[in-house]
Amino acid sequence: MTLASGVVDGGGWTLVSFRNESGELCLELRDAAGKSSYSGGCGGWAVAEPGSGAYLDGTGPGGTEFAYGPLRETVGSVEASARGRDPVVVPARAMPSGSGAAKFFVMAFPDASTDWTYTARNAAGGVDRLGT
Numbered sequence: 622m623t624l625a626s627g628v629v630d631g632g633g634w635t636l637v638s639f640r641n642e643s644g645e646l647c648l649e650l651r652d653a654a655g656k657s658s659y660s661g662g663c664g665g666w667a668v669a670e671p672g673s674g675a676y677l678d679g680t681g682p683g684g685t686e687f688a689y690g691p692l693r694e695t696v697g698s699v700e701a702s703a704r705g706r707d708p709v710v711v712p713a714r715a716m717p718s719g720s721g722a723a724k725f726f727v728m729a730f731p732d733a734s735t736d737w738t739y740t741a742r743n744a745a746g747g748v749d750r751l752g753t
Contacts, residue, residue: 622717623655624648629729632682634659636689636727638720646721646753650679650687659687666691666722666753678737686733691722691753697744699726699751701737709737722753 626635633653641647641663649661660679681687688701692713701709713724730737741749 622720624716624725625714625727626653627729628653629681629685630683632685634681634687634729636725638716638725640721646691648689648691648725650681650689652682678733680733681729684733686730687727688730688737688739689727690725690751691716691720692724692726692741693750693753694723695743696724696726696741696749696751698742699728700740700742701728701730702740703735703737706735706737710742713741 622638624636624638635651635653635655637649637651639647645664647663650659651657659681679687696713698710698712709728711726711728713726716722716725739751741751743749
């Protein structure tokens with residue numbers, strides 16, 4: 622199921638959701654046609670804590686970097702921060718019903734040269750927990 626799509630640095634991308642053979646929720650970043658995979662993962666979403674580092678970091682088209690993953694219902698946005706960079710904030714988006722998660726986020730960065738830390742925020746701006 623397609624969750625989101627767009628173009629970054631001239632390359633198209635699509636974020637899809639599916640269940641693997643074990644029934645785990647999977648997210649995968651693919652090309653614009655939804656066929657070739659750049660990055661992705663399945664399961665383990667419940668373990669991400671506030672302020673944790675990498676949260677399903679993966680490559681995208683043309684050397685770009687993406688962060689994405691499922692979120693709890695209480696999350697309103699996800700903020701990425703890195704030394705010497707302006708913070709990047711994206712809103713939480715609703716997951717389709719029956720997917721196993723309430724919301725998800727996806728954000729793109731121009732390159733993979735920076736280590737970003739991701740923090741989930743609730744509607745009031747307080748720290749929430751990444752994951753489901």
